[in-house]
Amino acid sequence: MAQPAGDLARPGPADILKLLAPYPGRAAMATRIALICALTAFVTSAYGTPEAAISAYVVFFLNRPDRVLSVMLSSALLVLVTLMIGLVTVVAMFALDDPMWRVACITGLSFGLLFVTSASKLRPIGAILAMIVGFALDELGSVPFGEVATRALLYVWLMVAIPVGISIGVNLLIAPSPRKLAGRALAKRLRLAAQSLVEPEATADELSACLREGDAEIGTWLKLSVVDGSSVRDDVGPLRQAVSSTLTILVAADLAVREASGRLPASFAAPVAETLENMARMLEAGGYPVDIELKLPSVTELTPLARLVVRDLHDAITRFAVVEAQADVESTGKTGTDSGTAKRAQAQTDAEGKVETAARTEAQPQAQVKAEPTPPPTAKRGGFFLPDAFTNPEHVRYALKTTVAAMFCYLLYSQINWPGIHTCFITVYMVSLGTTAETVEKMTLRIAGCLVGALLGIAAIVFVTPVLTSVAGLMTLVLIGAWLSAWIAFGSPRMAYAGFQIALVFFMCVLQGAAPGYDLTVARDRTIGILIGNVVVYLVFTRxxxxxxxxxIDAGLAALRQQWERLAALPDAVTRRAQAASAMAQCGALEQDIALMHYEPSWVRPEAQWIAERRSALAKLDALEGPMFLLAERRPGDAAIEGWLKRAMDGLPMPSAETGAKVTPLPVAPNAASPEAAANDDTRTALLRLGDARLTQLEHAASDDAAKGLATHAPA
Structure with missing residues (x-):
């Protein structure tokens, strides 16, 4: 069973080692980031541009695993920064001569940009833009107006333009294509399912975490693969079907892992695992498997749950990339092969199973399916602003709190004439988030990262920088520090902010100008500034x-229940599976939200009983995900699913979620005389018993916990 919701925060040493463990693509991502940072340090040193540390740090915000998103994000940020510099230029014409007007302009622009950040789709980079505007106005206040001020604005623009240009160039050359990343992700999931069938105890947690990831990122990669030409449009349908089939394989494997009666004997597990491994190799090679045949022994001796697992695995594997199109799919479930289609894999046989596959390269069209599948209905897209942008007071409050904290830091180092701690002003924008828990969690990780980065930076200044004799040595130093930071920053989200902070502090220590820096005072002041900024944000956002x-959490639980009710009634398998993957990912996000409550102060955090009730509801939903999905696959609209959801949410005051009206279950009336109907009835009975048993077990555990709590607080 998955780890209980709410027990995920504050990882211990063993958990930290797991979070730092390598995974496919992590080293390549860290190397790409480090290379871009080193090249940025070279360019800033060659041209003597100021704030080289900020330029190197911006690299961490510009890059994503695939080349398309990285290039798009870099280009968009450069356009936005150019517009912001133009805005600063206009404001500077009226505000630079008067300090009061300058402070007022910084405050007003900060509030406006932060409001837009909170209330619109600008959220990922809005705070960075607000920081750049404020920092630019502050820098202009220290120079006379005229040519020097104009040059200062140019340097601020170059501070972003240099890493943007280098990032675009490097990503176009060496970053992986979205198609390659999608194939790698699917291959990883298939290998995990194969391993779980052979070693169920060793993969339970990893399999649950994989289901929590959802399919949204893979779907985005498939769309982008058409944009950059790594996939042709005819390949998208089969690949989407492959994503859908992979979810079914994972759910079936999860059932086998979590239920002893669902385990498969070696005569079944071995051929299925070998088949999945072969399919994974083809996906990693840039193709996808088709025409798969899997021969297994008779299932008559297996338990009902084991038979269910075998049937789901067999159907999902043999129809892995077969698009359901009425005009082309035969009654046998197989599709023909076009004469122009090339085979990339040969038939493989053994005593228990046989797999015949044909995989196509990224550039070859899928010719055997002539009709495009009906795409799943997409949610209605909103505009630039969120629906509650001008009605929810939290957006205004967030902008006010962040602006107040930033301006306090700005006035602090200005009035005490200590410009070395100006990093406190920058830190406020980097740390502040919408909720107290997220802000405190981010602040905790940033303080830890700040201390680690300062230690590395000071050690580099003392032991490494004095022996550097060329810019190549400086690039090597930046490369090593950036690689270590990127390894953390682009790993688990639970530690990512620490990696970002390590990079910022390390760069500010070693990149003090056009040449290697030796001044420990600069490193000391910048580290103190970062710590001051974290403390100010903590005090403001918690008070x-x-x-x-x-x-x-309450709104998310209500939306999650309605999502399961809707998807359980969907007759289309691909759409239903996509919605199920989204629901599982949403459940994981809610578990993380409950875990975040550990970071909330006692006067902000709800009572322990409130948290226990929501944690219990999420645990029930987690236990029901497999049975609900498998039951919906066989009997869409089965009334038992709605009964399970009511039982899981029993006693919780659920607010109305704006996710659509309640869906009436579809009538299901199979022919009782057919063998298929009898098998379905047996399967349904097994799933109903499984769901009820899991709910009963969790309800008894909750009752025992409540009894212990009463006994603990009872008067002596």
């Missing part, structure tokens, strides 16, 4: 209008 994640 002034603190925002708990409680409301988000």
């Amino acid at each position: 002034v209008w603190p925002v708990t994640v409680a409301a988000r």
